[in-house]
Amino acid sequence: MASDQQPWHVLVFGASGAIGKTICDSASAKDWTVVGVARTPGEAEPAEQSRRVSYDPFQGADLPSVLGEATRPFDAVVWAQGANLTDSVYDVEVDAHLELYKANCLYVLISLRQLLDAGLLSPEGARLCVISSIWQERARQTKLSYTMTKAAVGGLVRSAAVDLARDGHLINAVLPGALDTPMTYANLSPTQLGVIEGATLFNRLSSADTVADLVTFLCSKQNNSLSGQSIAVDLGFSNVRLV
Template identity: 35%
Template sequence: MSTNTPLKLLIFGGTGVLGNAIAEKFKLNGYKVTYGVRTLTNANDQFQLPITDGPVPLLLKGELFDTVVFAQGANNNDSVSNHSSDDLNRLFEANVSFISQTTQALLRHNLIKQRGKIVILSSFWEQITRQEKMSYTVTKAAVGGLVRSMAVDLGNAKRILVNGLLPGVVDSPMARGLLKPAQIENVQSQTPGHKMIVPQDVANAAYLLGCEDNTAISGQSLFVDYGFTIARVL
């Protein structure tokens, strides 16, 4: 990195498995990383959410971020026949409204630079679905619309590039705890290359869209799944 002033990443959900991998990828490439969190554990690089129209947290004063990553979110298993409105609204707030409201606050406080980048972590369930995944699928589908709308509006306003990432099933302790061995085997058998993605794959894709080398990609929702979504095993 040739610049004397480090590039700056603001990340939400940066303490989770995927968010942490993304933050570390940007750090390795010279970015200064700031975390928006619900519970503070390190005041040196974290501030407490939410960001509102009021005074910004001290850590954000005078900052101008090159990249903003939204890696937060909520999950749930339900169907149209057994879901609750409370759960659907809770997921919509966590997966959609939080992003739009936080972005609005960041813009009002002028915290995203001209020609900055926004990367939103969604899921391949944004464009496909499975049984017992209604509320999650609905809210992730809304994220796709949010990405496209933000890409147009923020592109016109500040030439900001906005993109979404759609990871497949990530090989992680959480996934292996939630899925049965037969389900893991099914995913692997239907994936070209017969393996699941790992957090580093998601981090690499986030960096691809969020770094300075991205000069024109915007409004896209990019699958990160070894081609699982488009593969059909006959």
């Protein structure tokens, strides 16, 4: 855990994406030191991140080597990386399905194992958070592989919460619904957006800032009891049926 002399130290995977970037901004606003991780070195380093490294576990990268010997243990780690895919039982392609599992679930498992093996999680107990999706626990049309891999993330978080407790580590998942981000507007038609916005009486999309605020709470010293939870940020969309 961070001392009075050292700011809270957080590692953010997927730091170049809309959610990851917003989480980095929120952490930086709290004067935390942020190490952002991207899969490729060509992406520009935002000012809000103290440092940017490139890491791809499926290209044989060793995370401790990428981070460097001088890296001190992390007080918090966030996984905001991931991929999406449109398919169904009628047209699923096995290779594409496996690639999505690797991106959404196995990436978390491999990098977490490397952090544990290298002693790079705070010995006083780290706070870990995985960005998943409301479709982890729900289903929609033509999202077979995405729903299955996000459901696997839920299993990972629940199981890891049990095992990591012996070392004092907490792990949770945050499940965003459709967010007010450029990616949402690029991937959904105006009709689909209207359906989602109108599914609750809020008549709007959830905010990426709210996701980031929840993540930074779960990853802060203030969280000393929440673990193994999957918390939706969707304005109640998952539970509402307007009649």
